[in-house]
Amino acid sequence: MSLLFHRALQRGSRPRGRSRVTDAVGSSFAYLPVPTMRVVWLAAVLAVPLAAQPSAPPQNDVTAVFTDEAPRIDGVLEELLWTRIEPVDAFTQVWPDTGSPSTEATEVRIAYDRDNLYFAFRNLDANPELIRAQNLERGGRNDRDDHVYIGLDTYRDGRNAYLFEMNALGTQDDATVTDEGLTIDSFSWDAVYRSETVIDETGWTMEVSIPFRQLRFPEGDDLEFGLMLSRMINRKNERVMWPAIGLDRGSSFMALATVSQYGVLRGLRDIRRGRNLEIKPYGITGAQQSRPDLGIPTADAELSADAGVDIKYGITSNLTLDATVNTDFAQVEADNVQINLSRFSLFFPEKREFFLERSGLFEHGSARQTQTFFSRRIGLDESILAGARMTGQIGPLSVGVLNIETGPDIGDFLGSASTNNTVARVRTDILPRATVGGIVTNLADERGYNRAAGLDGQVRFGQNSIVDAWATQVWDTDPDLNSAAGSVFAQLATDRAGISAGYASVGSTYAPALGFVRRRDYRRVQSEAFYQHPLTSSALRRVGGNVDGTMYWGLDGERQSAETEIEGFVEFTGRDQIGGGVRHQIERLDAPFTIRENETVPIGEYGYVTAFVGGETDSSRPVFGSARLSTGGFFNGDRTDVSLNAGWRQSQHLVLEGGIDHSVIDLGNGPFTATVGSVSALTAFSRTLFGRTLLQYDNFSQALQANVRLNWIHTPGSDLFVVFNTSYGLIDDGEDPLDPRRTVVLRDRLAVAKLTYLVLL
Numbered sequence: 031m032s033l034l035f036h037r038a039l040q041r042g043s044r045p046r047g048r049s050r051v052t053d054a055v056g057s058s059f060a061y062l063p064v065p066t067m068r069v070v071w072l073a074a075v076l077a078v079p080l081a082a083q084p085s086a087p088p089q090n091d092v093t094a095v096f097t098d099e100a101p102r103i104d105g106v107l108e109e110l111l112w113t114r115i116e117p118v119d120a121f122t123q124v125w126p127d128t129g130s131p132s133t134e135a136t137e138v139r140i141a142y143d144r145d146n147l148y149f150a151f152r153n154l155d156a157n158p159e160l161i162r163a164q165n166l167e168r169g170g171r172n173d174r175d176d177h178v179y180i181g182l183d184t185y186r187d188g189r190n191a192y193l194f195e196m197n198a199l200g201t202q203d204d205a206t207v208t209d210e211g212l213t214i215d216s217f218s219w220d221a222v223y224r225s226e227t228v229i230d231e232t233g234w235t236m237e238v239s240i241p242f243r244q245l246r247f248p249e250g251d252d253l254e255f256g257l258m259l260s261r262m263i264n265r266k267n268e269r270v271m272w273p274a275i276g277l278d279r280g281s282s283f284m285a286l287a288t289v290s291q292y293g294v295l296r297g298l299r300d301i302r303r304g305r306n307l308e309i310k311p312y313g314i315t316g317a318q319q320s321r322p323d324l325g326i327p328t329a330d331a332e333l334s335a336d337a338g339v340d341i342k343y344g345i346t347s348n349l350t351l352d353a354t355v356n357t358d359f360a361q362v363e364a365d366n367v368q369i370n371l372s373r374f375s376l377f378f379p380e381k382r383e384f385f386l387e388r389s390g391l392f393e394h395g396s397a398r399q400t401q402t403f404f405s406r407r408i409g410l411d412e413s414i415l416a417g418a419r420m421t422g423q424i425g426p427l428s429v430g431v432l433n434i435e436t437g438p439d440i441g442d443f444l445g446s447a448s449t450n451n452t453v454a455r456v457r458t459d460i461l462p463r464a465t466v467g468g469i470v471t472n473l474a475d476e477r478g479y480n481r482a483a484g485l486d487g488q489v490r491f492g493q494n495s496i497v498d499a500w501a502t503q504v505w506d507t508d509p510d511l512n513s514a515a516g517s518v519f520a521q522l523a524t525d526r527a528g529i530s531a532g533y534a535s536v537g538s539t540y541a542p543a544l545g546f547v548r549r550r551d552y553r554r555v556q557s558e559a560f561y562q563h564p565l566t567s568s569a570l571r572r573v574g575g576n577v578d579g580t581m582y583w584g585l586d587g588e589r590q591s592a593e594t595e596i597e598g599f600v601e602f603t604g605r606d607q608i609g610g611g612v613r614h615q616i617e618r619l620d621a622p623f624t625i626r627e628n629e630t631v632p633i634g635e636y637g638y639v640t641a642f643v644g645g646e647t648d649s650s651r652p653v654f655g656s657a658r659l660s661t662g663g664f665f666n667g668d669r670t671d672v673s674l675n676a677g678w679r680q681s682q683h684l685v686l687e688g689g690i691d692h693s694v695i696d697l698g699n700g701p702f703t704a705t706v707g708s709v710s711a712l713t714a715f716s717r718t719l720f721g722r723t724l725l726q727y728d729n730f731s732q733a734l735q736a737n738v739r740l741n742w743i744h745t746p747g748s749d750l751f752v753v754f755n756t757s758y759g760l761i762d763d764g765e766d767p768l769d770p771r772r773t774v775v776l777r778d779r780l781a782v783a784k785l786t787y788l789v790l791l
Contacts, residue, residue, distance in 0.1 A: 090273040090293035092118050092257065094140045094147070101141070101148055103237045105200065105226040112150045115139040118259060121270040125282035126564075126571060126603075128525075132270040134233070136261050140295065144302040147240045151178055153198075153261055155233035162264040162650055163198035163229065164682050166714035167722075168743065169217065172197040174650035174679075176264045178236065179286055181207070183256025184247035185423060188290040188462060191256065192221070192245060198234045199682070200227040201717055208390030209457075209465060209488065212287035213397075218386030222747040222788070243306050243790075246422055249347055252299050256292035260285075264650050267571075267605050276493075277525035290463055290490075306344030307791040310747070313337045314358055316782035340384070349422035349429075354384055357414040358784065368706070380406045388421045391430040392455050394469040394484055395500055395545065400515055400536055402484045402502045403471055404546035408451045412436040415448065428467075430455040449475040451544060463490040469502075473543040478507025480543035494523040504542050513537030515547075527561040538585055552590060556580040571601045592616040605650075610643035617665065626730065629697055631665040638663025644673075652679045667697035685712040705729045718743040733777065734758045747788035755780040 101109045117137035123130045137152040153176070155161055162175045175197040183191040191207040193216075202225055205216040224239040247253060259272045269282040273293040277285065315335040338356035345351050380386055385405035394402040408414065417434035430453070437448035450473070457467030464487075471482045484502035491497075501516030514537050521530035538551035562574025575598035582590040597611030616637045623631040640662030647654045655676035662669065675689035686709075693704040706728045714720035721740040727733070738754040757777040 089120065092140060092293065092295055093297040094142045094295055095297070096299070097141045097143055097148075100143055100146065100239075101150070101237060103224045103226050103239045105228040105235055105237055107150050107152060107235050107237070111141055112139050115141060115150075117152070118272050120274075121259070121261065121272050122274040124260075124269045124271050124275060124277060124285045126267060128276050129274065132261070132263075133266065133268060134263055136270060138259050138272070142298060142301075144300060145242060147242065147298075149180060149236075149238040149240075151234075151236040151238075151261075153178070153233045153235070155263070158229060158231060158233050160265050161198050161229060161234060163234075164679055164685075165197055165201050166199060166682050166717050167712060167720045168201060168717065169203050169220070170201065170712070170714075170720075171649075172201060172203050173262075174264070175199070175201075176234070177262050179258070179260040180238065180240075181256070181258030181260070181286060181289070181292060182240075182245065182295075183258075183289050183292050184245050186254060186256050186294075187459065188256070188292075189459070189465070190428070191258070191287070191289045191292070192219075193286060194221070194223065194225075194238070194240065196225045196227070196236060196238065198227055198229060198236075199717065200225045200236065206388060206390060207287045207289055208393070210287050210289050210490070211390060212284060213390075215380070215386060215389050218383065218389065220383070220387070220747075222790075224746070242301050242303065243344070246344075246348055246350060248423075251301075253301065255295040255298065256289060257295040258286065258289075258292045267603070267648075303344070303347055308342040308747075309339065309789045309791065310341070310786050311337065311339040311789075312358065312784055312786040314782060314784040316753075316780065318781075319779045320777070345420070346422075348424065349420060352384070352387070352419045352421075353417070354414070355416045357384060357409075357417070380404075384417075384419075388419075388430065391421055391428060391457070392432065392453060392469070394455070394467075394486060395502065395515075396517055396534065398546070399548050400517070400534070400540075401546040402469055402482055402500075402542055403453050403455075403544055407544050407546070408434050409436050412449065413439060415439075417451075426458050428457045446476050449473065453544065457486075461489075464488065471542060471544040479505075480507070480511070480541075481505045482542040482545065492522070493525060494521070494528065496521050502542065502545075504540060506541075506543075511539050511541060513540040515540045523560075526563065527559075529557070529559045531555075531557045535585075551584055552582045553585065554580060554582050567603075569603055571603050571605075573598070573600050575599065588618070589616075590618055605648035606646070608643075608645035610641070613640045613642070613662075614638075615640070619665075623665070625695070625697075626702070629695075629699065629702060631697060634666070636663075636665045638665070640669075649677065653677070654679075664695060665697065667695065669693060669695045683714050686710070687712075703729060732759055734774075745788070749784075749786050751782070751784045751786075753780070753782045753784075 095111075095115050097111050099111070101111055117139050119135065119137045121132045121136045123132060134156065135154040139150040141148040165171050165175050172195050177195055177197040180194040181191045189209050193205040193207060195203040195205070202223070203217055204219050204221045205212065206219045207216065221240075221244045223241060223244060225236060227234055227236040247255070258275070260269060262269050269285070271285060273291065275285045275288050275291045313335070314337070315333070317333045336356065336358065338354070338358055341353040343351045380389065382405075385408070389405065392403050392405070413436060415435045415437050417432070419430070419432045421430045423429070432453040434451040435448050436451060452472040454470045455467065457465055459465055466487045467485070469482075469484045473480045482502050482504045484500060486498070486500040488496065488498040497520045499516070499518040501514065503514045505512050515535060517532065517534035519530065519532035521528060523530070532555070534554045536547065536550050536552055540547055540550050556579065558576060558578035560574065560576035562572050564572045575596070577596045579592075579594045581592045584590050593613065593615050595611060595613040597609060599607060599609035601607045614637070616635065618635040619631060619633050622633060625631070640660055642658065642660035644656070644658030646656035655674070657675075658671070658673040660671045671691070671693045673689070673691045675687070677685065677687040679685050688709040690705065690707045694701050695704065706726070708724065708726045710725070711723045712720065719742045721738065724737045726735045734757070736754070736756045740752040742750040744750055756779050759775050759777045
């Protein structure tokens, strides 16, 4: 669980550890007790009458005005076009005073021609000198600045939408909302559109041009889109929206994804869809030097060059085909270093653009816990030789199909040494705010196959209530690996309080080859109750807390572990937060658990208590930080964890951040430490040229790693990446990291330049 409980609400009050609602399949329900199943599905049936999606009331309609002459996108609202369009100005607060008028006036005018959709924002501000405008990095921290969102539900299905985000400098980010879910991965979509702003004595203005070819929408000459407009006045922590959307989802951020409450954009006629073909070739060159005595074959720098291409083609207005040949991901950011002090697998998120786009459609299972499909499994140990992905709508069905061929090199394409990775996903509405779907995955190589098939269902009702279930069956060439998993979850909640309960079961050999499984061989029951109360004082904004419990049993019926936690938080008006709590854990080990060399926890049952406290300041300030302290038992010993993070926004052009996670553990043989430290620097020269440097060190691997990444957007959608990766190791016999007897040795060094160019046809 997060440091402060209300962050669970900011994630949309999803099940613990889940970024999205998930899914269900027949054979796995053999693991689910009949009474549990009856309760869950009874709740789903009772929820159906509440799930109806009303049509938007008339005041939530707006009509786009057609223009023969496209406006100049420069942020200056001087065209006559804007003067003859009635503005959208009925913005209301989502936070802090839900339902109240905005403290600063906002006007938005909407126009279109046959190729583009245009927006003109006039964001009035009584104190324009206080407007926060710092981020120049595309896809960076616009949330720390004054910014706006445009949400477009092009199919009017009340579940899925495109989000376009721009700050007061015009810096862009974009996302796709899937089933009213919004996570960090949602922001991996990169659209090509234009936005320019001007900050003046009355506030700031912005013009936006979104090409229709960047969107998918139904056939027809007279179209209607769902529409949401949002503005964030950062220094006031004030988010305003049109239409009025409340805190049903628990936070103003999740209100952006409440697609079922969007207004309606009417008047779109005779749109030119175009051929919708995008071709992005790339060329790459680089050199690598490694230490042969560390198991890497050459100590000489090896210069190499390669090329490949990505293609995006609109098969129809509803279906998109993405193809890739000789794929390369050299520009991908480095993973954050983690030290595993648990018995279970660590999760490293996907960062490759090809897999992140529309990734929400392929999600199935419990995120970061038991995922039927986890794209990072593809190309983990082999090169991606070629592949294709098709996503979109076929009638009422949302569909996604992915087929990737991996192998040692391109010469092995479709050969005996290559591996085929296939995923197919389908989802459809059965009622408003109720969906069902299925997924199939298959990995096949010369050694055999591993296949998985799953079903899922979800019903939303009321303000923030949900019932969802998923289950998956796996078949393998080795019949001993045939296994199943499943989960059901129900939550009844408002914007202030709620209760939830869930049940999950995972087989002892459950291992979908294209999925991620953190823990196997268990049945889990969990429940939670939470409450938060808004305050009207000048200093405090809200307080709240929660209590939750989780119990694990093995499939043999023996208890494996249990956890009970009580947590509370206080949020201040300026977005500073503090919180703390107590956690009681029980762990039973049937086999020794080795944390590191000479540190092993023996077989037995252990119970221990941990207390924790922490806080963070508003990260939109020039200087910001966070801290967390926890201390208590740890199996047959003690453990204390300290986490410190700090940042400094020097200007638009430089942001420095650093952090350290330090654990002191004593299992009876004397204390030892686990430490990870990092320093990062974001340097931005303009909205099209920026770089990031990341330094990381951990005392388990004793590796000092550096990742330097420079990105120049030379034309929209086209980039030049220059990447340097270096890793040094420390060789010593002591424990003191400053011991002068330590020897620093080069482990690996890599330099890469990659050029891409987007061609629109």
